Amino acid sequence: MSGRETIAAVATPPGVGAVGIVRVSGPAVPDIALHLLGRLPAPRQALLADFRADDAESIDQGLALYFPAPHSFTGEHVLELQGHGGPVVLDRLLARVLALGARAARPGEFSERAFLEGKLDLTRAEAIADLIASGTEQQARLAARSLSGALARQVDELLEALTRVRVLVEASLDFPDEDLDPDLPSGIAADLGRLRTDLDTLLITAQRGERLRDGLMVVLAGAPNAGKSSLLNALAETDRAIVTPVPGTTRDLLHADVQIDGLPLRVFDTAGLRLSPDPVEQEGVRRAREQIDRADLVLWIVDDADQAGDAAPPTDLPPQVPLLTIHNKIDLTARAPGEHPRADGTMQLACSATTGAGLDSLRRALTRHAGLGTDAGGDFSARRRHLDALRRTREHLAAAAQAQADAAPPELLAEDLRLAQDSLGEITGAVSSDDLLGRIFSEFCIGK
Ligand SMILES: Nc1nc2c(ncn2[C@@H]2O[C@H](COP(=O)(O)OP(=O)(O)OP(=O)(O)O)[C@@H](O)[C@H]2O)c(=O)[nH]1
Numbered sequence: 001m002s003g004r005e006t007i008a009a010v011a012t013p014p015g016v017g018a019v020g021i022v023r024v025s026g027p028a029v030p031d032i033a034l035h036l037l038g039r040l041p042a043p044r045q046a047l048l049a050d051f052r053a054d055d056a057e058s059i060d061q062g063l064a065l066y067f068p069a070p071h072s073f074t075g076e077h078v079l080e081l082q083g084h085g086g087p088v089v090l091d092r093l094l095a096r097v098l099a100l101g102a103r104a105a106r107p108g109e110f111s112e113r114a115f116l117e118g119k120l121d122l123t124r125a126e127a128i129a130d131l132i133a134s135g136t137e138q139q140a141r142l143a144a145r146s147l148s149g150a151l152a153r154q155v156d157e158l159l160e161a162l163t164r165v166r167v168l169v170e171a172s173l174d175f176p177d178e179d180l181d182p183d184l185p186s187g188i189a190a191d192l193g194r195l196r197t198d199l200d201t202l203l204i205t206a207q208r209g210e211r212l213r214d215g216l217m218v219v220l221a222g223a224p225n226a227g228k229s230s231l232l233n234a235l236a237e238t239d240r241a242i243v244t245p246v247p248g249t250t251r252d253l254l255h256a257d258v259q260i261d262g263l264p265l266r267v268f269d270t271a272g273l274r275l276s277p278d279p280v281e282q283e284g285v286r287r288a289r290e291q292i293d294r295a296d297l298v299l300w301i302v303d304d305a306d307q308a309g310d311a312a313p314p315t316d317l318p319p320q321v322p323l324l325t326i327h328n329k330i331d332l333t334a335r336a337p338g339e340h341p342r343a344d345g346t347m348q349l350a351c352s353a354t355t356g357a358g359l360d361s362l363r364r365a366l367t368r369h370a371g372l373g374t375d376a377g378g379d380f381s382a383r384r385r386h387l388d389a390l391r392r393t394r395e396h397l398a399a400a401a402q403a404q405a406d407a408a409p410p411e412l413l414a415e416d417l418r419l420a421q422d423s424l425g426e427i428t429g430a431v432s433s434d435d436l437l438g439r440i441f442s443e444f445c446i447g448k
């Protein structure tokens with residue numbers, strides 16, 4: 001820590017407020033406090049003091065809090081200066097602290113130091129950023145759970161189990177001639193099996209957590225005039241998109257952010273899919289298809305009153321994207337609103353964008369699709385990064401299990417397990433690269 005620079009930043013949002021905070025962390029903190037305050041505050045006790053300019057004139061008066069290392073957020077010496085929340089006075093205070101030997105902190109640098117000092121694992125550091133950025137109560141609740149270590153604990157348990165299997169395998173590598181337990185291979189197989197099941201369970205929870213954090217991307221698609229834009233407006237409860245009786249009204253991609261029971265959704269309206277000689281509409285259709293490829297869920301909208309229309313979605317839609325067929329305009333037909341189970345086990349929905357009938361069923365279907373009908377209690381916020389790492393871990397474990405089943409040389413098994421452990425360790429930062437850290441902490445706000 002001693003070789004490190006001292007960093008400082010305004011930790012409160014820009015603008016005017018009752019209180020504004022300048023945060024300082026690093027080895028020069030005691031020296032800065034002495035010059036700025038005239039003395040070092042007692043650890044963790046608020047001191048009312050003048051914040052002095054270099055000519056000893058007061059910049060502001062406020063509270064100073066000193067947290068000596070290692071008992072601070074960053075693990076370094078930390079000074080918090082709580083002054084009045086005006087932009088000019090805070091700028092002057094920060095400038096004074098910088099003149100006394102600190103440098104301006106990069107976004108997320110305080111949290112990065114906390115991680116490097118072992119005060120936080122990566123999932124908790126990310127949870128801080130997520131908590132701050134939460135747009136819904138649900139997101140805030142899940143981020144708070146991650147912050148208290150819900151994800152980190154489960155990853156640590158898996159890492160421990162993985163380490164135990166590795167020890168067994170490595171033992172059989174290092175001591176091939178010893179009298180090893182003849183039950184060892186079946187023991188390894190059983191441990192591996194359990195590990196894979198537990199990992200799958202964690203992956204499912206993490207997937208839900210990621211949907212809750214980032215929201216679900218839902219794309220409204222269908223033939224021209226099916227009522228896609230009308231449904232977007234109904235779901236968003238605003239006049240977001242232009243609705244006219246003219247087929248081919250929507251060309252550009254439009255979206256609205258919608259919340260259903262705390263679940264964030266980004267709903268996209270698209271151009272009706274049809275062959276058109278109009279180059280503008282062709283481009284709209286191209287963009288619609290591009291968005292369909294990326295969707296978490298496609299709502300295929302059908303005009304229920306259109307006798308000539310074909311209710312079935314085109315066969316060239318990407319097979320991997322889940323699709324739910326919605327019969328719209330049922331105010332013009334005799335179809336009952338809500339869910340209509342079909343013989344093949346799939347479900348269709350019927351609604352009217354105009355009267356609002358069936359929209360509650362549609363909203364329920366959307367939360368159900370996200371796997372979020374009920375809060376399972378064990379949920380936490382998760383990021384794509386976590387999912388990627390969990391999926392890679394799963395692949396390596398599958399390869400390990402295969403090597404085991406094939407009675408492959410133990411070196412291969414050992415290598416698969418090592419790769420699995422490396423991937424899993426990336427989540428909490430037990431294994432990390434500078435590049436990864438840079439990417440994670442640069443998303444933070446300054447002063448955090
Ligand atoms: N009766 C009735 N009319 C509807 C309903 N939904 C949409 N419409 C009407 O259908 C016409 C087309 O609606 P839009 O929402 O523009 O349809 P769209 O699918 O976005 O059309 P394009 O953007 O041209 O592909 C408009 O005149 C709407 O008022 C409905 O539930 N009931």
Ligand SMILES: [K+]
Pocket residue numbers: 224225243244245246247248249250
């Ligand atoms: K239209």
Ligand SMILES: [Mg+2]
Pocket residue numbers: 228229230241242249250269270
């Ligand atoms: Mg439209």
